[in-house]
Amino acid sequence: NTVFVNGELIDRDKAKVDIEDRGYQFGDGIYEVIRVYDGNTFTMKEHMERLYQSAEKMKLSIPYGEEDFTSKLLHLINVNGVKDGIVYLQVTRGVSARQHHFPSGDVVGSVVAYTKDFPVPxxxxxxxxxxxxxxxxxxxxxxxxxxxxxxxxxxxxxxxxxxxxxxxxxxxxxxxxxxxxxxxxxxxxxxxxxxxxxxxxxxxxxxxxxxxxxxxxxxxxxxxxxxxxxxxxxxxxxxxxxxxxxxxxxxxxxxxxxxxxxxxxxxxxxxxxxxxxxxxx
Ligand code: PMP
CATH class of the missing domain: 3.20.10.10 (D-amino Acid Aminotransferase, subunit A, domain 2)
Structure with a gap:
C-alpha cells in the first residue's frame, strides 16, 4: 500500500511523523475524507473546496494549489487501484519547536494522504x-x-x-x-x-x-x-x-x-x- 507524505509516494511502513508536528501535538490541522466508487471519486471538487475553506479559516497554508493537490490524490488512487474506498488526506501547520503561537512563515505544512478499501455499509x-x-x-x-x-x-x-x-x-x-x-x-x-x-x-x-x-x-x-x-x-x-x-x-x-x-x-x-x-x- 502506497501513501502520500509531503510530496512523495512511499510505502505505508516507511511513513513517519515528526514528534513536533503540530498536527500530532495540537491537532493543528485539517482533513477530508473523499469517497471512491468503482474507481471514480465522488464530489471531489466539493471536498477540495471545503479543505481550502477550512485552511483559510485556520490561517493555514496548504503547500499545493487545489488543482495540483487534486491530481496528486487522483494519482494515489490510481497507484493503489482503489475500487470502492476512500482517500483520507490531512494538512497540518507543519513541524516546529513546540509553542502555541504559529511558527514563522517559512515552516511548510505537512501533508499526508492514503487510501483505504471501504465497502458501502x-x-x-x-x-x-x-x-x-x-x-x-x-x-x-x-x-x-x-x-x-x-x-x-x-x-x-x-x-x-x-x-x-x-x-x-x-x-x-x-x-x-x-x-x-x-x-x-x-x-x-x-x-x-x-x-x-x-x-x-x-x-x-x-x-x-x-x-x-x-x-x-x-x-x-x-x-x-x-x-x-x-x-x-x-x-x-x-x-x-x-x-x-x-x-x-x-x-x-x-x-x-x-x-x-x-x-x-x-x-x-x-x-x-x-x-x-x-x-x-
Ligand atoms: N458532521 C461531522 C461532525 C462530520 O464529521 C461529518 C463527516 N466528515 C459530517 C458532518 C458529514 O460530512 P460529509 O458529508 O462531508 O462527509
Missing amino acids: AHQMEQGVTAKLVEDIRWLRCDIKSLNLLGNLLAKQEAASEGHFEAILHRGDTVTEGSSSNAFMVKDGIIYTHPVTNLILNGITRRVIEDLCRKNGISFQEETFSVSELMTADEVFIASTTSEVMPVVKIDGQEIGEGTPGAVTKRLQSLFNERKGKEAR
Missing part, C-alpha cells in the same frame, strides 16, 4: 441503525473540518459503548448534527436539518441531499429542531461520506416512526444511488 443502510442523544460540548467553530475531534470522539464513544452506530448531538434543546454525520428528521413529508452555521460541519453529503430534494420536489427546510421534535419525527436519518443516507430507527431505545427505515429516507437512498452512478468521475 449496505446491511445497515437497509436495516437502519440506532443512535444515542449526547450533549454537544464541542467548540463554536464546528464549521472547520479540523483534526481536533475530541468532542466528537467522546460523544461517539459514549454511543458506541452502548452498541449504537451514532451519537446525535444537541446543544441544549437544539439538535445540531451527528458526531461524524449530519442529522435530519422528516415530519409530514418535509425534511428538516440544522442550518449551515458555525455549529455544524457543512457536509458534502448534506449538500447532495439538498440538491436531490430540490430537483425531485421534496421539501427541504434548513431549520433547527428540538430534541422532542426529533423523538416524535416520522423518520430520522444521518448522512456522511461513508454512511451516505443512513436511516436511524431507534434513538435512546425509543422507536422512531414505525421503527423501520421510512419512505422518504428510502427514496433519498435510491436518488443518492442514481447520483453516484452518474457523477462519480
